[in-house]
Amino acid sequence: MTETQGVNAMECKLVPSICSYCGTGCGVLFEVIDGKLQGTMPMKSHPVNEGKLCIKGWHLHEHINSFMRLKSPLIKNNGRFEKATWDEAIQTTAQRLSSVVERHGPDSVGVLVSAKITNEENYLAQKFARACIGTNNVDHCARL
Amino acid sequence: MIQQIKSWLEDATVDIFIGYRDVDGHAVPHGYTADRLEELGNWTVGTHRYPLETFALHLARIHPEATIGLLGRDCNQRALNVLSVWNQLHADRIRVLSLSCCPSALKTRADCSYLVPRKSGSFKHQVGVDAEMEAAELEALPSGERWARWAYEFQKCIKCYGCRDICPVCFCAECSLESDELVGTGKLPPEVPIFHLVRATHMAGRCVDCGLCEEACPADIPLRLLYRKVNAIVEDLFGYQTGSDTAQPPLSVLGDRVELEPLPMEKTG
Ligand code: SF4
Ligand code: SF4
Ligand code: SF4
Ligand code: SF4
Numbered sequence: 001m002t003e004t005q006g007v008n009a010m011e012c013k014l015v016p017s018i019c020s021y022c023g024t025g026c027g028v029l030f031e032v033i034d035g036k037l038q039g040t041m042p043m044k045s046h047p048v049n050e051g052k053l054c055i056k057g058w059h060l061h062e063h064i065n066s067f068m069r070l071k072s073p074l075i076k077n078n079g080r081f082e083k084a085t086w087d088e089a090i091q092t093t094a095q096r097l098s099s100v101v102e103r104h105g106p107d108s109v110g111v112l113v114s115a116k117i118t119n120e121e122n123y124l125a126q127k128f129a130r131a132c133i134g135t136n137n138v139d140h141c142a143r144l
Numbered sequence: 145m146i147q148q149i150k151s152w153l154e155d156a157t158v159d160i161f162i163g164y165r166d167v168d169g170h171a172v173p174h175g176y177t178a179d180r181l182e183e184l185g186n187w188t189v190g191t192h193r194y195p196l197e198t199f200a201l202h203l204a205r206i207h208p209e210a211t212i213g214l215l216g217r218d219c220n221q222r223a224l225n226v227l228s229v230w231n232q233l234h235a236d237r238i239r240v241l242s243l244s245c246c247p248s249a250l251k252t253r254a255d256c257s258y259l260v261p262r263k264s265g266s267f268k269h270q271v272g273v274d275a276e277m278e279a280a281e282l283e284a285l286p287s288g289e290r291w292a293r294w295a296y297e298f299q300k301c302i303k304c305y306g307c308r309d310i311c312p313v314c315f316c317a318e319c320s321l322e323s324d325e326l327v328g329t330g331k332l333p334p335e336v337p338i339f340h341l342v343r344a345t346h347m348a349g350r351c352v353d354c355g356l357c358e359e360a361c362p363a364d365i366p367l368r369l370l371y372r373k374v375n376a377i378v379e380d381l382f383g384y385q386t387g388s389d390t391a392q393p394p395l396s397v398l399g400d401r402v403e404l405e406p407l408p409m410e411k412t413g
Contacts, residue, residue: 010159010160010175010177010203010207010210011175011177012160012162012174012175012199012202012203013173013174013175014172014173014174014194014199016167016170016172029172029173029194031199031202033199033202033203033206034206038202039202041173041194041310042306042310042360043170043172044192044193044194044257044359045169045170045171045190045192046170051192051359051360052304052306052360052361052362053304053306053360053362054302054304054362055302055303055304055305057304058304058305058306058309
């Protein structure tokens with residue numbers, strides 16, 4: 001059986017997901033071959049899109065394998081972007097945000113949420129704006 | 145059927161079998177392999193159709209040595225014939241397990257998304273082209289009206305490229321529909337009628353009338369009818385029925401079968 005090992009390791013499956021490009025939330029199937037994302041298909045039995053997608057949905061897989069994709073946070077130091085860990089990035093953001101709030105007041109900050117994130121995440125974001133920062137400046141990408 | 149697939153995988157008749165698995169009631173295409181036979185417990189078949197041969201093609205490009213089995217409705221099998229004619233898949237590396245799809249009073253069940261005829265609204269009836277129409281019905285109309293009806297359909301296009309992306313026989317590495325010289329990219333609606341006619345001419349001798357493009361079209365454009373007409377012309381002119389077997393199509397004059405003498409290029413000042 002050893003000579004067929006390579007062939008046996010073959011994998012081809014379609015993984016159901018939801019398009020994240022707009023609030024419609026079309027059902028998609030990601031075509032995965034040998035663990036690598038190869039393509040996107042509309043999910044035919046999905047009640048939202050019934051097997052149809054717009055051009056953005058059809059190309060969901062492209063940015064995942066793109067060499068341009070950002071895989072770690074970057075922090076701008078002295079005008080240059082430098083790779084950072086998530087912990088460093090979150091620390092820096094939190095510090096700078098608090099100093100802005102301290103210096104200019106909470107209404108100097110606005111929070112933009114998105115149709116591309118879940119209801120729960122949107123809820124958390126507005127809670128963060130109102131309870132942590134203390135501003136009602138919350139808006140949504142669909143109104144931009 | 146599951147027993148058959150199991151024995152094919154066990155005796156290595158096929159290295160992978162592409163069928164469907166049940167995911168919360170949805171039939172989702174899936175490749176079954178010998179090392180994960182237990183997955184066959186989730187085997188399912190629904191009316192929804194996907195271009196399984198496209199997944200086979202992608203697999204074969206990565207594993208040219210593999211033998212791929214797949215569940216074949218009538219349309220899948222015609223598409224496999226075309227892919228083999230166009231040298232995209234080796235027929236001897238493919239095993240098909242037929243699925244009962246076309247309905248008949250003699251059968252207890254048939255699985256196809258085309259079994260329920262779709263109804264168009266009255267506005268489409270008045271100004272557009274109904275997908276259920278026959279080409280002959282449409283040709284009986286005066287040519288001005290026919291043009292107006294097709295133009296109405298074509299200008300609805302949102303250029304999602306879904307018709308091309310879902311099509312089992314659209315396998316080109318570079319597509320003319322993205323060429324600025326041919327169809328003028330970046331505009332909506334696309335140039336009427338060139339965008340749709342470019343694709344239609346490419347479907348001559350290629351389209352297997354599976355209807356997946358029409359099902360995927362968010363603008364409800366009767367694409368299948370258009371390509372059916374193109375293929376009727378191919379059949380009239382060359383007596384060639386697309387997808388019927390693995391014989392060469394009449395349009396493959398390129399490659400080693402070119403018999404024309406290349407003419408010297410003329411200098412044009
Ligand atoms: S496929 Fe298009 S319409 Fe559907 S969710 Fe994605 S971006 Fe929105
Ligand atoms: S539309 Fe034409 S060029 Fe584009 S993939 Fe299909 S056959 Fe190829
Ligand atoms: S009916 Fe549409 S999807 Fe099917 S082969 Fe023809 S052009 Fe391609
Ligand atoms: S699927 Fe329909 S809307 Fe999308 S590009 Fe094709 S014809 Fe246009």
